[in-house]
Amino acid sequence: MASEIGMTIDVRRARSETPGCAHVLHFNNAGSSLMAQPVLDTAIDYLQLEAEIGGYETADREEEAIERFYGAAAEMLGCDPDEIAFIENATRAWDMAFYALPFGPGDRILTARAEYASNVIAFLQIALKTGAVVEVVPSDETGQLSIAALEAMIDDRVKLIAMTHIPTNGGLVNPAAEVGRVARAAGIPYLLDACQSVGQMPIDVREIGCDMLSTTGRKYLRGPRGTGLLYVRRELCQRLEPPFLDLHAAEWVAPDRFAIRDDARRFENWETNYAGKVGLAVAIDYALEWGMEAIWQRIRALAADLRDCLRAIPDVTVTDIGVTRSGIVTFTVAGVPASEVQAALAARRMNVTTSSTASTRFDMEARGLREIVRASVHYYNDEEEIARFCDAVAAVAKRR
Numbered sequence: 075m076a077s078e079i080g081m082t083i084d085v086r087r088a089r090s091e092t093p094g095c096a097h098v099l100h101f102n103n104a105g106s107s108l109m110a111q112p113v114l115d116t117a118i119d120y121l122q123l124e125a126e127i128g129g130y131e132t133a134d135r136e137e138e139a140i141e142r143f144y145g146a147a148a149e150m151l152g153c154d155p156d157e158i159a160f161i162e163n164a165t166r167a168w169d170m171a172f173y174a175l176p177f178g179p180g181d182r183i184l185t186a187r188a189e190y191a192s193n194v195i196a197f198l199q200i201a202l203k204t205g206a207v208v209e210v211v212p213s214d215e216t217g218q219l220s221i222a223a224l225e226a227m228i229d230d231r232v233k234l235i236a237m238t239h240i241p242t243n244g245g246l247v248n249p250a251a252e253v254g255r256v257a258r259a260a261g262i263p264y265l266l267d268a269c270q271s272v273g274q275m276p277i278d279v280r281e282i283g284c285d286m287l288s289t290t291g292r293k294y295l296r297g298p299r300g301t302g303l304l305y306v307r308r309e310l311c312q313r314l315e316p317p318f319l320d321l322h323a324a325e326w327v328a329p330d331r332f333a334i335r336d337d338a339r340r341f342e343n344w345e346t347n348y349a350g351k352v353g354l355a356v357a358i359d360y361a362l363e364w365g366m367e368a369i370w371q372r373i374r375a376l377a378a379d380l381r382d383c384l385r386a387i388p389d390v391t392v393t394d395i396g397v398t399r400s401g402i403v404t405f406t407v408a409g410v411p412a413s414e415v416q417a418a419l420a421a422r423r424m425n426v427t428t429s430s431t432a433s434t435r436f437d438m439e440a441r442g443l444r445e446i447v448r449a450s451v452h453y454y455n456d457e458e459e460i461a462r463f464c465d466a467v468a469a470v471a472k473r474r
Contacts, residue, residue, distance in 0.1 A: 088110075088453060089454050092108050097423070098423045099424040101424065101455065102427050104270055104427075105448075106292040107292065116352055117349045120349040124349070139355065140351055142352075143352070144156075147355075149358075150272070150361070151277055152277070152279055153307075157308050157311065159342045160346060160351050161302045161304050163290055167304035168265070170304060171286040171304060171341070172200075172265060174316050175314070177204040182206070182207055183209065184209055184232055184234070185208065185210060185236050188434050188436070188437040189434070189437075190241065190434060193238065194208070210436055211223050211224045213437075216395065217395025218249055232260070234262065236267070237250070237265075237266060238266075240402065242270065243429040244402070250271075251281055257283060263285045264285050267288055268289045269290050271289075273293060273296065273361055273369075274294035275370040276366040277366075279305055287304070288302065291354040295357050296357050296452075297358070301353070303354075308338075311338055319334065320344050323335060324340070373401035373451060376455055380460050381403055383461070383463075384405050384464060386464075387467055387468045387471055390406070390408075390471055391405060403450065404449075405449070405467075411445065412445040413445075415467070416428050418466070418470045426449045428445055428448060429445065429448050431443070431444055
């Protein structure tokens with residue numbers, strides 16, 4: 075398979091435009107990818123201009139570059155620019171959508187077994203405050219959310235279906251579009267956490283059928299940290315009041331009245347990370363230039379090679395699940411704590427991270443896992459890095 079990887083991606087160019095490739099083997103793209111040079115240059119140049127002429131003045135001068143964020147994000151997600159909001163991170167983007175939804179006693183929130191901790195904490199907080207209940211949709215035999223089980227759980231008390239598209243652990247890609255069909259048929263709002271999928275694979279919110287989608291800039295989009303975005307379907311947006319407002323999200327129209335703006339920017343606030351915003355716009359355009367399908371095919375192929383390579387190492391167990399698998403590859407080394415594996419690899423300038431029960435408790439406990447090593451590849455990684463990485467993991471396994 076390795077010889078077929080990258081036929082539509084100029085890997086040499088991608089690596090030459092990624093300064094970090096000269097310094098580290100970076101398999102932590104699901105944490106924070108290495109920025110491309112054009113993204114880095116854009117953010118630095120914007121900050122430099124702020125230092126030279128002032129922040130407000132720079133925003134006025136660079137209005138076109140700032141506004142490009144909305145057009146780029148809409149192009150990437152298959153929606154309209156007025157359905158996009160720039161938010162400082164994916165968690166806050168998700169929160170702004172979730173906390174705008176009304177819940178009452180007995181209302182049901184349905185989620186997936188591999189749901190991320192931050193989301194579940196929010197579910198539980200609202201459940202305690204309102205009397206709503208949180209229910210986990212069972213997984214099927216492959217580990218992904220069971221569509222049959224979801225359909226069987228639908229009734230008029232279900233007020234939200236919320237799911238993580240690509241969970242933080244396990245390589246899984248949940249069936250987002252199939253969930254969307256169930257949600258649309260039942261008229262239930264559908265919130266998709268696409269933190270790990272946007273930038274890694276083609277995403278079309280119309281095809282998926284989600285009403286709201288949150289994601290970050292720092293992961294597979296290769297944007298600056300402290301950036302994220304929220305998509306809210308126009309028809310639903312008009313009915314949602316954000317959990318907090320300011321003079322950007324709303325207008326003070328009379329001493330005793332305010333009017334919330336009509337578009338998704340009602341979920342933003344006035345002060346924002348402008349350098350990050352223009353940097354994220356460039357990162358999105360950069361990804362679109364490569365082509366999301368080409369990126370996705372290369373990531374999947376690299377990840378498949380990495381899984382095969384790791385499976386061949388004695389005492390290494392790959393823990394990925396699902397029908398469709400992503401660029402996230404998770405594994406354990408018998409007798410070696412995940413943190414020690416991470417440290418040993420870091421000593422060789424190889425970046426990975428770890429995931430524990432606290433991140434995805436429903437899933438980890440169901441599978442009897444306490445901690446795993448997470449390696450996540452991107453299109454700028456190459457086959458030689460996979461070989462070196464597996465040699466390093468094999469060395470760790472031998473030393474146990």
